[in-house]
Amino acid sequence: MQTVVNDVEIRGVYKQIGKNVILNGIDLQVKQGELLTLLGPSGCGKTSTLNVIAGFLDIDKGEVFIKGKKVTHIPPYKRGLGMVFQTYSLFPHMTVYENLDFGLSLRKVPKEERKKRIEQALDLVKMVGLENRYPRQLSGGQRQRVAIARALVVQPMLLLLDEPLSNLDAKLRYELRAEIKRLQKEVGVTTIFVTHDQEEALSLSDRIVVMNKGIIEQVGTPTEIYEHPCTEFVFQFIGKSNQLEGKVKTVDGRMVCIELEEGVQVLVESKNMMGPERSYSIGDEVKLYIRPEKLTIQEQESEPEIFYYNKYNASIVQMNYLGSAWEIELLLFGKRVQVLQAFVKSDWKIGAEVTVGWNPSDMMIVKK
Amino acid sequence: MEPVRYDDRQKIVRLSTEIVTARRKRNWRKYIYCGLLLFPLVALIFGFFVIPMLYILYLSFIETKGETNAFYSIGNYVHFFTDSYYLHSLWLTIKISLYTVVVSLLLGYPVALTMAKCSPRVRGLLTLLVASPLLISVVVRNFGWYLLLLPNGTVHQLLISLGITTSPPKLLFSEIGVVIGLSNAYLPFMILSIATSLYNIDPSLEKAAAILGAGPLRSFWSVTLPLSLPGIVSGVVLVFSMSMSAYVTPALMGGANVPMLPVVAYDQIINLLRWTYGSAISYILLGITLIMVTIFTRMMEKGRYREVFR
Ligand SMILES: Nc1ncnc2c1ncn2[C@@H]1O[C@H](COP(=O)(O)OP(=O)(O)OP(=O)(O)O)[C@@H](O)[C@H]1O
Ligand SMILES: [Mg+2]
Numbered sequence: 001m002q003t004v005v006n007d008v009e010i011r012g013v014y015k016q017i018g019k020n021v022i023l024n025g026i027d028l029q030v031k032q033g034e035l036l037t038l039l040g041p042s043g044c045g046k047t048s049t050l051n052v053i054a055g056f057l058d059i060d061k062g063e064v065f066i067k068g069k070k071v072t073h074i075p076p077y078k079r080g081l082g083m084v085f086q087t088y089s090l091f092p093h094m095t096v097y098e099n100l101d102f103g104l105s106l107r108k109v110p111k112e113e114r115k116k117r118i119e120q121a122l123d124l125v126k127m128v129g130l131e132n133r134y135p136r137q138l139s140g141g142q143r144q145r146v147a148i149a150r151a152l153v154v155q156p157m158l159l160l161l162d163e164p165l166s167n168l169d170a171k172l173r174y175e176l177r178a179e180i181k182r183l184q185k186e187v188g189v190t191t192i193f194v195t196h197d198q199e200e201a202l203s204l205s206d207r208i209v210v211m212n213k214g215i216i217e218q219v220g221t222p223t224e225i226y227e228h229p230c231t232e233f234v235f236q237f238i239g240k241s242n243q244l245e246g247k248v249k250t251v252d253g254r255m256v257c258i259e260l261e262e263g264v265q266v267l268v269e270s271k272n273m274m275g276p277e278r279s280y281s282i283g284d285e286v287k288l289y290i291r292p293e294k295l296t297i298q299e300q301e302s303e304p305e306i307f308y309y310n311k312y313n314a315s316i317v318q319m320n321y322l323g324s325a326w327e328i329e330l331l332l333f334g335k336r337v338q339v340l341q342a343f344v345k346s347d348w349k350i351g352a353e354v355t356v357g358w359n360p361s362d363m364m365i366v367k368k
Numbered sequence: 369m370e371p372v373r374y375d376d377r378q379k380i381v382r383l384s385t386e387i388v389t390a391r392r393k394r395n396w397r398k399y400i401y402c403g404l405l406l407f408p409l410v411a412l413i414f415g416f417f418v419i420p421m422l423y424i425l426y427l428s429f430i431e432t433k434g435e436t437n438a439f440y441s442i443g444n445y446v447h448f449f450t451d452s453y454y455l456h457s458l459w460l461t462i463k464i465s466l467y468t469v470v471v472s473l474l475l476g477y478p479v480a481l482t483m484a485k486c487s488p489r490v491r492g493l494l495t496l497l498v499a500s501p502l503l504i505s506v507v508v509r510n511f512g513w514y515l516l517l518l519p520n521g522t523v524h525q526l527l528i529s530l531g532i533t534t535s536p537p538k539l540l541f542s543e544i545g546v547v548i549g550l551s552n553a554y555l556p557f558m559i560l561s562i563a564t565s566l567y568n569i570d571p572s573l574e575k576a577a578a579i580l581g582a583g584p585l586r587s588f589w590s591v592t593l594p595l596s597l598p599g600i601v602s603g604v605v606l607v608f609s610m611s612m613s614a615y616v617t618p619a620l621m622g623g624a625n626v627p628m629l630p631v632v633a634y635d636q637i638i639n640l641l642r643w644t645y646g647s648a649i650s651y652i653l654l655g656i657t658l659i660m661v662t663i664f665t666r667m668m669e670k671g672r673y674r675e676v677f678r
Contacts, residue, residue: 032413054575055580056575056578061468075578075583075584076576076578076579077579077582079579081579082579082580083575083579085572085575085576086572087570087572089570089575089576090576091573091576091590092575092595092675093594093595093676101584102577102590103491103580104580106580106581107581128573134675136675136678150580153578154580154581160579193427249606280593
C-alpha cells in the first residue's frame with residue numbers, strides 16, 4: 001500500500017561511460033514538496049544523477065518516474081521540469097523579461113497571463129525593475145536570481161538546482177541560500193539541490209543524500225546525517241573529526257569498551273556502530289571517531305562540572321581563535337586531537353595540563 | 369618603529385625617482401628593440417603595398433586623351449558610372465559574390481554544426497578535411513572543375529543519365545560555373561568562422577532551452593543560430609570580399625561570358641594598357657566592397673541581436 005506519492009522515484013540506475021562506472025545502482029525517492037540535497041565530493045555523480053532526472057543522460061539500466069509516470073526514455077523538453085545551472089545559463093541575447101518569457105511562450109500561455117506571471121516571478125526573487133536588462137548588465141547574484149525565476153515561472157513539476165551558488169562569494173552565497181529556502185517553502189515546489197558544500201546541505205535541506213563514487217552512502221535528515229552517520233565516509237565527509245584506534249575489550253548490549261593502549265579504556269554506545277559489519281567480538285581492531293565540539297575541556301583538579309564516562313588528562317598544544325569559538329589542539333594518548341570550545345579560561349595556555357571528557361553516545365565506532 | 373628622519377625621506381624620494389627613470393629608460397630600449405624587429409615587415413609593406421596603392425590612387429585621377437594629352441580629372445570615375453557595360457559588370461560582380469556567400473553559408477553551416485557537436489577527435493579530422501582544399505593551388509583546383517563542368521563533361525553526363533534533365537544548363541563559362549568555383553574555394557573560411565563561434569556557445573544554454581520545453585529545432589532557431597551570428601557575419605564578410613576581388617576563378621570558369629570587375633580591370637591594364645582607367649576600376653571595386661561590408665556589419669550589430677556581438 002502506498003500512502004505518500006513520491007514526486008520522483010529512481011530505481012536501480014546504472015550508467016557507465018567507457019570503463020568509468022558513473023552511477024552504480026542509484027535508488028532514490030523524493031517526496032512531494034520536500035527539498036532534497038545531493039551531497040558528495042567532486043566527481044561522485046551528483047550532476048549525473050540530476051541529469052538522469054532531467055533527461056540529459058541516457059542510462060544503461062534502471063527506471064525513472066516523475067509523479068508516478070515513467071519518463072526513462074522521454075526527452076528533457078517533454079518532462080516539464082525547471083533547472084538552474086551552475087553557470088547561470090541565461091540566454092545572453094535576451095533581456096531578463098525575454099529569458100523568463102521563453103518557457104512560457106513555448107507553453108502557449110496567453111500574453112496577458114505571461115506578463116502577470118513574469119512580474120510575480122521577478123517579485124519573488126526581488127528583481128522587479130530590471131526586466132529590460134541583458135544578463136551581461138547584471139551582477140552574479142542577480143543573474144542567479146533571474147535563473148531561479150526563469151525556472152520557477154513555468155511552474156515546473158520539479159525544480160533541479162545544480163550547485164547554483166558555487167560561483168558566488170561567501171556572503172552572497174549565505175544570503176541566497178536563505179532565500180532559496182524561503183522561496184522553496186513559499187512556492188512549495190519539490191526541489192533537488194546539488195552541492196558539495198556540507199554546511200549548505202545541512203542548513204537548507206529537508207533530507208540529504210550523501211553520495212560517493214556513484215553510490216548512495218546514506219539518506220537522512222540533516223541531524224541524522226550529522227549525528228548518526230551510517231558509514232565512515234559520511235562521518236568524515238561531514239564536519240570535522242578526530243580519530244582514535246584501539247581493540248575491543250568487552251561488549252555488552254549497551255556499551256562497547258575499547259582499550260586504546262595498556263590501561264586506557266574508553267566507552268562507546270553500541271548503537272553508534274558504523275559500516276556494514278556491526279557485530280563485534282573481543283580483540284577486534286576498531287577505529288573511533290568524535291567531533292571536536294563533542295569534547296569538553298575541564299580544568300584539572302577543579303570541582304566536577306559535568307560527569308563524563310570518558311575523562312582523561314591531556315595537554316594543550318595549540319590554540320586558535322576563530323571568533324565565535326576557540327579551536328584547541330590537545331595531545332591525548334600521544335595523538336593530536338581538536339576541541340571546539342565556546343570559551344577558554346585564563347590559565348589555559350599552550351603546555352597547560354587539562355582534563356578532557358566526552359559522552360559514550362557522542363563517539364562513533366567502526367571496524368578496521 | 370622609529371620615525372622616518374627628514375634626510376631619510378629625501379633619500380627615499382631620490383631613490384624612487386631613480387627607479388622611475390630607470391624604468392623609463394628600459395621602456396625606451398624595449399621600444400627600440402620592437403621597432404628593429406618590426407622594421408623589415410613594415411618596410412616591405414610600406415614599399416610594396418602602401419606606396420603602390422597610393423600611386424594607383426594617383427593614377428586613377430589622371431585622364432588621357434589621345435597619345436600625349438594627360439590631365440587631372442575625375443573623368444575615369446564619371447566614365448565608369450555612365451557606361452552601362454561597366455555598371456553591368458559591377459552588378460554582376462556583386463550578384464555573383466552574393467550567390468557565393470549564400471551557397472557557402474547554406475553548405476557550410478551544417479558542416480560547422482557537425483564539427484561543434486562531435487567528439488574532439490572527429491572534430492580534428494573534420495577540421496583537416498575542411499581545410500584541405502586550401503592546400504591545393506587555385507589554378508589546379510579550377511582546372512579540375514573545368515574538366516568536370518565541360519559541355520558534355522562528367523557533370524552533364526551524370527545529370528542526363530540520372531534522368532534529371534535532358535538539356536543540362538551551361539556550366540562552364542557561365543555564372544553558375546563561377547559560383548561553383550568560388551564557393552568551393554571559400555567554403556573553408558565560412559565553415560571555420562562559423563564553427564569557431566559555435567564552439568564558444570556555452571553547452572548548458574542548449575540544456576536550459578531544452579528543460580524550458582524547447583525541442584531541437586526551436587532550440588536551434590532561438591539559441592544556437594542567434595549566438596552563432598558573429599561567426600556568420602565574419603564568414604559572410606570574408607567570403608564576400610574575397611569573391612568581389614577574385615580574379616583567377618572568374619577568368620578561368622567564366623571567361624569572356626562573365627566579366628567580373630577584377631577581370632575587367634586586369635584587361636584594361638594589361639591588354640588595353642589603359643592604366644589610369646584600370647586604376648579607377650580597382651578603387652571603385654575596393655570602395656563598393658568596403659561600403660557593403662560596413663553597411664552589413666553595422667546592420668547586424670545594431671539589429672535585434674546586438675547583444676551577441678559584445
Ligand atoms: N561525458 C563524460 N564522459 C566520461 N566521464 C564522465 C562524463 N561526464 C561525467 N563523467 C565522470 O562521471 C563522474 C561523475 O560526474 P558528475 O559530473 O556527476 O560529478 P559531480 O558529483 O557532479 O562532481 P562535481 O561536484 O565536480 O560537479 C566523474 O568521475 C566524471 O569524471
Ligand atoms: Mg557537478
